[in-house]
Amino acid sequence: MSTGFDVVVVGAGPGGMAAATVAAEAGRRVCVLDDNAAPGGQIWRGFRAETARKYPHGRGFLDWTARFERAGCAIWAGWRAIDQPAPGFLRLERDGEKCDVGFGRLILATGARERFLPFPGWTLPGVMGAGGLQALVKGGLDPKGKRVALAGSGPLLLAVAAGLQSAGARIVGIYEQAPLVRLAGFGLTLLGQPGKLAEGARYRLKTRHAAYKTGCWVVQAEGRGRVEQVTVTDGRKQWKLDCDWLACGFHLVPNLELPRLLGCRIVRGYVAVDRLQQSSMAGVACVGELTGIGGLEKALVEGQIAGWAAAGREAEARALTPKRQRLQRFALRMDRAFALRPELRTLARAETVVCRCEDVAQSALEGCAGWREARLHTRCGMGACQGRVCGAAAEFLFGWESSGARPPVFPATVSTLAAEADAPQTARR
Numbered sequence: 001m002s003t004g005f006d007v008v009v010v011g012a013g014p015g016g017m018a019a020a021t022v023a024a025e026a027g028r029r030v031c032v033l034d035d036n037a038a039p040g041g042q043i044w045r046g047f048r049a050e051t052a053r054k055y056p057h058g059r060g061f062l063d064w065t066a067r068f069e070r071a072g073c074a075i076w077a078g079w080r081a082i083d084q085p086a087p088g089f090l091r092l093e094r095d096g097e098k099c100d101v102g103f104g105r106l107i108l109a110t111g112a113r114e115r116f117l118p119f120p121g122w123t124l125p126g127v128m129g130a131g132g133l134q135a136l137v138k139g140g141l142d143p144k145g146k147r148v149a150l151a152g153s154g155p156l157l158l159a160v161a162a163g164l165q166s167a168g169a170r171i172v173g174i175y176e177q178a179p180l181v182r183l184a185g186f187g188l189t190l191l192g193q194p195g196k197l198a199e200g201a202r203y204r205l206k207t208r209h210a211a212y213k214t215g216c217w218v219v220q221a222e223g224r225g226r227v228e229q230v231t232v233t234d235g236r237k238q239w240k241l242d243c244d245w246l247a248c249g250f251h252l253v254p255n256l257e258l259p260r261l262l263g264c265r266i267v268r269g270y271v272a273v274d275r276l277q278q279s280s281m282a283g284v285a286c287v288g289e290l291t292g293i294g295g296l297e298k299a300l301v302e303g304q305i306a307g308w309a310a311a312g313r314e315a316e317a318r319a320l321t322p323k324r325q326r327l328q329r330f331a332l333r334m335d336r337a338f339a340l341r342p343e344l345r346t347l348a349r350a351e352t353v354v355c356r357c358e359d360v361a362q363s364a365l366e367g368c369a370g371w372r373e374a375r376l377h378t379r380c381g382m383g384a385c386q387g388r389v390c391g392a393a394a395e396f397l398f399g400w401e402s403s404g405a406r407p408p409v410f411p412a413t414v415s416t417l418a419a420e421a422d423a424p425q426t427a428r429r
């Protein structure tokens, strides 16, 4: 093969690590790249071998990390895939340095991010993404004694609250927008998956001193220069809470920029894949959160399927089909359980900023017919985050379909952009 690697995996979270490991174990030359300094993705971020056992999912981290390291893949840390300069090549950037990597098969495992919705005060200092705050704490931010309110939707709220509580924060309340009846139905479907029920119960036990209110959402954050108080509602009455931090996130949305750029078919917000995780583009597989928000186990199983398939070992891949189907059903049920209530569309006022990079208020977007018009007339989605934050919000608020991805899918330096016309080079190992 004339290109750099038999298999290139983008994303070194659990899905990417599993894919790279099994493909390398099957004898393929594999490169796995990630824009973070170390493998682990979101859930295993900042885990270290010495302390991992203390955390939920620590055992899985230790097992997979050991196997991943033994498999002998090339690990390119800090590199971000930003473009496809020619078929069979990806363009990467790291700290202003660029290179192109060639592949025979490509596995995308780029994970998900939090969805934020605009409400008055959401841009105040001290209002953070729930997962973002979790990442800061894992990175060394000390939450001791801080009063933290959590609001939004999804199981991440409870997981983050438990982690913050363990690190010394004082949780003043957890506000889940989904109604109790939907969550109870979801809980019943988990009876066959005691591991997941036990995980939820552990988190709740840890945070038992704080209220966990369903059918409630935040309508406003206020404070002089930073958040000091939030207003919460159950749709009938409103009440205020004092807090130092508000951690907010409305479930997760997949990072679809690369699959979109490569032309993979997207159906109902996720990449459409077959039983071997192959997308509609030949030689491109997608795994983990890209194919449905389903958590760690789903990412690991789908990663293994894609890795085996990339190595031509279909029998091993197919043996995992029943597990994959069960986990995909779980992802579907989770999407239904945490579906956003229509009231959340009315939280932003005319002056509430929707696109923080370009300072675009709700009123400027209301007359727009879609993304294209919003971009052209207001610059919404054209700032540093390239619509990663406001895109998912606008999709929910206005029902706009994404207008597709244009290269570079992440902001890049001028020298990388200027090199766009060069012929791709095979990347160094």
Ligand SMILES: Cc1cc2nc3c(=O)[nH]c(=O)nc-3n(C[C@H](O)[C@H](O)[C@H](O)COP(=O)(O)OP(=O)(O)OC[C@H]3O[C@@H](n4cnc5c(N)ncnc54)[C@H](O)[C@@H]3O)c2cc1C
Residues within 6 Å of the ligand: 010, 011, 012, 013, 014, 015, 016, 033, 034, 035, 036, 040, 041, 042, 043, 044, 079, 080, 081, 082, 109, 110, 111, 112, 113, 114, 130, 131, 132, 134, 156, 159, 160, 252, 255, 258, 287, 288, 289, 290, 294, 295, 296, 299
């Ligand atoms: C902020 C956040 C916090 C979370 N915390 C928890 C938790 O506490 N408990 C829990 O059970 N679940 C948590 N989850 C869910 C968890 O991420 C998933 O269950 C699981 O990690 C999915 O694995 P994955 O391999 O699909 O993706 P991820 O683990 O998200 O890994 C994807 C990786 O790809 C990298 N990447 C993306 N695009 C590119 C690119 N273009 N170039 C290079 N690298 C790229 C990302 O930086 C990331 O490292 C969290 C999710 C998020 C978004």
